[in-house]
Amino acid sequence: xxxxxxxxxxxxxxxxxxxxxxxxxxxxxxxxxxxxxxxxxxxxxxxxxxxxxxxxxxxxxxxxxxxxxxxxxxxxxxxxxxxxxxxxxxxxxxxxxxxxxxxxxxxxxxxxxxxxxxxxxxxxxxxxxxxxxxxxxxxxxxxxxxxxxxxxxxxxxxxxxxxxxxxxxxxxxxxxxxxxxxxxxxxxxxxxxxxxxxxxxxxxxxxxxxxxxxxxxxxxxxxxxxx
Amino acid sequence: xxxxxxxxxxxxxxxxxxxxxxxxxxxxxxxxxxxxxxxxxxxxxxxxxxxxxxxxxxxxxxxxxxxxxxxxxxxxxxxxxxxxxxxxxxxxxxxxxxxxxxxxxxxxxxxxxxxxxxxxxxxxxxxxxxxxxxxxxxxxxxxxxxxxxxxxxxxxxxxxxxxxxxxxxxxxxxxxxxxxxxxxxxxxxxxxxxxxxxxxxxxxxxxxxxxxxxxxxxxxxxxxxxxxxxxxxxxxxxxxxxxxxxxxxxxxxxxxxxxxxxxxxxxxxxxxxxxxxxxxxxxxxxxxxxxxxxxxxxxxxxxxxxxxxxxxxxxxxxxxxxxxxxxxxxxxxxxxxxxxxxxxxxxxxxxxxxxxxxxxxxxxxxxxxxxxxxxxxxxxxxxxxxxxxxxxxxxxxxxxxxxxxxxxxxxxxxxxxxxxxxxxxxxxxxxxxxxxxxxxxxxxxxxxxxxxxxxxxxxxxxxxxxxxxxxxxxxxxxxxxxxxxxxxxxxxxxxxxxxxxxxxxxxxxxxxxxxxxxxxxxxxxxxxxxxxxxxxxxxxxxxxxxxxxxxxxxxxxxxxxxxxxxxxxxxxxxxxxxxxxxxxxxxxxxxxxxxxxxxxxxxxxxxxxxxxxxxxxxxxxxxxxxxxxxxxxxxxxxxxxxxxxxxxxxxxxxxxxxxxxxxxxxxxxxxxxxxxxxxxxxxxxxxxxxxxxxxxxxxxxxxxxxxxxxxxxxxxxxxxxxxxxxxxxxxxxxxxxxxxxxxxxxxxxxxxxxxxxxxxx
Numbered sequence: 001x002x003x004x005x006x007x008x009x010x011x012x013x014x015x016x017x018x019x020x021x022x023x024x025x026x027x028x029x030x031x032x033x034x035x036x037x038x039x040x041x042x043x044x045x046x047x048x049x050x051x052x053x054x055x056x057x058x059x060x061x062x063x064x065x066x067x068x069x070x071x072x073x074x075x076x077x078x079x080x081x082x083x084x085x086x087x088x089x090x091x092x093x094x095x096x097x098x099x100x101x102x103x104x105x106x107x108x109x110x111x112x113x114x115x116x117x118x119x120x121x122x123x124x125x126x127x128x129x130x131x132x133x134x135x136x137x138x139x140x141x142x143x144x145x146x147x148x149x150x151x152x153x154x155x156x157x158x159x160x161x162x163x164x165x166x167x168x169x170x171x172x173x174x175x176x177x178x179x180x181x182x183x184x185x186x187x188x189x190x191x192x193x194x195x196x197x198x199x200x201x202x203x204x205x206x207x208x209x210x211x212x213x214x215x216x217x218x219x220x221x222x223x224x225x226x227x
Numbered sequence: 228x229x230x231x232x233x234x235x236x237x238x239x240x241x242x243x244x245x246x247x248x249x250x251x252x253x254x255x256x257x258x259x260x261x262x263x264x265x266x267x268x269x270x271x272x273x274x275x276x277x278x279x280x281x282x283x284x285x286x287x288x289x290x291x292x293x294x295x296x297x298x299x300x301x302x303x304x305x306x307x308x309x310x311x312x313x314x315x316x317x318x319x320x321x322x323x324x325x326x327x328x329x330x331x332x333x334x335x336x337x338x339x340x341x342x343x344x345x346x347x348x349x350x351x352x353x354x355x356x357x358x359x360x361x362x363x364x365x366x367x368x369x370x371x372x373x374x375x376x377x378x379x380x381x382x383x384x385x386x387x388x389x390x391x392x393x394x395x396x397x398x399x400x401x402x403x404x405x406x407x408x409x410x411x412x413x414x415x416x417x418x419x420x421x422x423x424x425x426x427x428x429x430x431x432x433x434x435x436x437x438x439x440x441x442x443x444x445x446x447x448x449x450x451x452x453x454x455x456x457x458x459x460x461x462x463x464x465x466x467x468x469x470x471x472x473x474x475x476x477x478x479x480x481x482x483x484x485x486x487x488x489x490x491x492x493x494x495x496x497x498x499x500x501x502x503x504x505x506x507x508x509x510x511x512x513x514x515x516x517x518x519x520x521x522x523x524x525x526x527x528x529x530x531x532x533x534x535x536x537x538x539x540x541x542x543x544x545x546x547x548x549x550x551x552x553x554x555x556x557x558x559x560x561x562x563x564x565x566x567x568x569x570x571x572x573x574x575x576x577x578x579x580x581x582x583x584x585x586x587x588x589x590x591x592x593x594x595x596x597x598x599x600x601x602x603x604x605x606x607x608x609x610x611x612x613x614x615x616x617x618x619x620x621x622x623x624x625x626x627x628x629x630x631x632x633x634x635x636x637x638x639x640x641x642x643x644x645x646x647x648x649x650x651x652x653x654x655x656x657x658x659x660x661x662x663x664x665x666x667x668x669x670x671x672x673x674x675x676x677x678x679x680x681x682x683x684x685x686x687x688x689x690x691x692x693x694x695x696x697x698x699x700x701x702x703x704x705x706x707x708x709x710x711x712x713x714x715x716x717x718x719x720x721x722x723x724x725x726x727x728x729x730x731x732x733x734x735x736x737x738x739x740x741x742x743x744x745x746x747x748x749x750x751x752x753x754x755x756x757x758x759x760x761x762x763x764x765x766x767x768x769x770x771x772x773x774x775x776x777x778x779x780x781x782x783x784x785x786x787x788x789x790x791x792x793x794x795x796x797x798x799x800x801x802x803x804x805x806x807x808x809x810x811x812x813x814x815x816x817x818x819x820x821x822x823x824x825x826x827x828x829x830x831x832x833x834x835x836x837x838x839x840x841x842x843x844x845x846x847x848x849x850x851x852x853x854x855x856x857x858x859x860x861x862x863x864x865x866x867x868x869x870x871x872x873x874x875x876x877x878x879x880x881x882x883x884x885x886x887x888x889x890x891x892x893x894x895x896x897x898x899x900x901x902x903x904x905x906x907x908x909x910x911x912x913x914x915x916x917x918x919x920x921x922x923x924x925x926x927x928x929x930x931x932x933x934x935x936x937x938x939x940x941x942x943x944x945x946x947x948x949x950x951x952x953x954x955x956x957x958x959x960x961x962x963x964x965x966x967x968x969x970x971x972x973x974x975x976x977x978x979x980x981x982x983x984x985x986x987x988x
Binding site for chain 1: 896897900901902903904905906907908910980982983984987
């Protein structure tokens with residue numbers, strides 16, 4: 001699915017250079033569920049952004065679906081992202097001015113799928129996430145758990161091969177958290193690869209393997225152990 | 228206070244754009260208001276302003292007005308109606324050549340003077356600085372303005388000094404304080420005409436002004452005048468005698484377009500509203516940036532009221548700074564060439580305007596500060612500080628309406644400006660039936676016979692042809708008009724005395740009969756060549772003898788109609804006339820064709836005139852330019868519209884800029900999320916453009932009927948006019964569209980290119 005080799009990422013301001021990732025290497029196979037763990041500021045989100053093609057590494061190689069994508073230009077990254085990667089965030093990140101249906105429909109519009117086809121796909125996924133009855137509501141009218149279900153619906157509606165989740169239960173109570181993790185697990189069981197950043201030991205139990213980051217380096221790597 | 232200045236300084240780009248928009252708007256408002264004040268104060272310096280009327284007669288079919296009467300008819304009206312407290316007959320003598328009889332040398336000048344009766348001082352207000360009204364109550368007495376006295380007689384008193392006009396000497400008996408520029412009776416010289424023309428029933432040369440007694444009304448006096456006006460006055464056929472108040476004279480008889488004042492008021496208001504809208508837009512555009520700080524203050528104890536007061540004070544301070552900049556801009560305007568567009572920009576006349584503008588500034592800045600003040604303090608601080616607040620949808624709709632209004636104003640101004648320009652071009656370029664290109668027009672008070680001028684000019688081979696006329700061709704609203712009797716009744720035609728080669732010179736087509744010959748100038752009574760429309764209307768026959776200047780005159784031919792007056796008035800039946808052996812006037816206007824270097828030709832013409840008469844004043848211009856000057860009224864409307872609509876457009880575009888700025892800031896997170904979900908930079912740009920296109924389309928649909936109505940109304944004052952072309956609307960639409968999409972693209976590009984991850988943090 002994806003292979004990362006010796007990836008470094010540093011941010012430079014006028015005065016200092018901060019190293020966020022330092023020679024990180026690992027591989028994720030099709031259908032895996034990987035949890036990335038570590039304390040705040042260890043580079044988890046930076047890693048997820050690079051995997052999600054939202055940012056390029058400073059050095060190193062990144063192969064996604066057998067293609068080197070580590071040095072792509074912004075425009076090409078958008079093209080590779082489209083339909084291949086879905087995102088779920090801690091703060092849901094729904095667009096406040098769009099209703100549930102329109103929020104979920106968003107990635108399909110940019111994939112140039114026909115309106116009739118779009119409607120079918122959105123209806124299907126909303127039903128599956130059990131929020132069909134809220135299709136016409138705006139994000140502000142939903143509970144946190146419902147909002148996250150909408151966000152997951154948006155992430156999976158285009159049937160991506162890879163889902164990236166950044167602390168998906170961070171803003172939820174335990175009941176809603178369990179529900180959301182259940183959904184992710186279900187998707188993983190159907191074959192979708194998931195990489196999830198989390199603080200929660202409990203959530204990481206859903207994963208099939210774990211990466212522990214500390215100060216930009218992998219310290220314990222279940223994947224490496226397996227390899 | 229210090230904190231407020233710091234705030235303003237911190238958000239430089241927004242403050243700067245806001246200040247530029249506001250100061251331009253205030254400056255424009257002040258300048259336009261000066262013109263409006265001038266127009267409103269027109270003639271109001273007269274103490275009897277409300278009881279002065281002018282007698283006239285309105286054509287019941289064409290609507291045109293006749294304002295010239297004979298002196299005897301004016302005398303009758305004055306003598307028989309006690310409701311008329313005072314009456315004066317008055318004739319304007321335009322371009323009169325007078326010679327100042329000074330101590331050292333004679334100086335001649337061309338000026339307008341007024342021939343009138345002494346009663347004029349009881350009707351209009353004259354503020355005498357030397358001599359008095361009684362001194363003017365003697366035949367041939369003269370009163371002059373203080374300015375004239377100072378210019379031509381220097382520091383000594385002008386009373387007792389002399390000048391000559393038309394071969395007679397006149398002595399000044401009184402000096403009055405120069406009347407304001409904005410008065411109908413603007414003239415430096417008034418001559419008491421005594422008994423002149425007192426019994427002349429054939430010269431319709433006099434305007435009649437009356438002062439009406441307090442208890443009589445306009446309709447009363449009109450009925451009474453109609454009752455006593457002799458019914459056989461043939462010029463009044465199909466006309467209804469009426470009186471118009473002094474307040475209407477400028478618009479009905481002087482050809483000034485009243486709409487121009489309304490246009491100016493509309494522009495002044497529109498500009499202030501546009502600037503206020505911009506202000507609101509800029510202030511709300513800053514809300515997403517400032518909102519955290521505002522709510523932090525709330526959390527640590529600031530009350531909403533104090534926060535709002537701060538925002539309003541900030542708005543008033545910014546407006547005051549802009550106002551000071553505006554005053555500097557106005558001063559700059561006064562020193563520029565554009566100053567001539569506005570009648571009177573002096574500080575002394577316009578103090579009130581500055582005070583009004585200051586009040587307008589305070590009110591608009593306070594009102595414009597209200598919305599952002601309430602808007603930015605209306606959110607729950609707990610939610611705002613967590614960064615997940617949603618701004619109200621109604622707020623967005625409100626700003627869309629505001630921006631729509633700006634598009635609307637811009638579209639209206641652009642379309643009107645184009646239409647006015649087109650009509651102007653149309654009048655100037657319309658074919659008058661004669662050749663005018665490349666012809667040099669010369670007007671002079673020279674004391675030589677036109678044949679001598681011609682002979683002198685033709686000595687140089689660069690001058691190829693010369694002809695003359697008594698009156699100016701193609702530039703005047705009115706020209707000499709003759710009402711005469713003939714076998715079939717009465718006729719009324721324009722009469723245009725010319726030199727024998729006039730028709731050939733201007734390529735005017737003879738349809739029947741013959742052209743003039745040189746030998747015609749030695750005929751007994753001269754000859755007529757009639758226009759086709761005169762022949763049709765009065766059923767003259769070629770060779771017929773009809774009344775001329777003083778004796779029956781032969782009609783020797785017919786020409787295809789030409790437009791002797793300018794295009795602001797309808798084509799009238801006309802005649803071209805040649806003097807016989809007793810000419811009763813000079814052919815003062817020369818028309819010259821030259822080959823080669825035109826500058827050289829003009830210099831040669833000037834030299835030739837000076838050689839014949841060293842004191843001659845010579846005015847030389849190309850005929851097409853001279854004709855263009857005849858449309859100065861339209862020209863100044865055009866200038867005002869063009870310069871101020873340009874300002875309105877700039878201010879409106881600043882507003883668009885503010886809205887886009889707000890939108891991209893406000894929707895930064897949305898842009899990021901769309902990008903993460905697969906939107907390309909192009910998709911984002913398109914999305915923003917489409918939202919503006921929608922607003923422009925709605926504004927366009929609303930603007931079309933408004934422009935259509937305004938321009939159709941304006942065009943009714945012209946007998947010759949353009950159609951209301953549909954493509955002008957489309958052109959205005961396209962211009963606004965292109966400009967807006969350009970601004971939107973440039974502004975949005977930065978937000979769309981940003982790494983989406985930063986936007987959703």
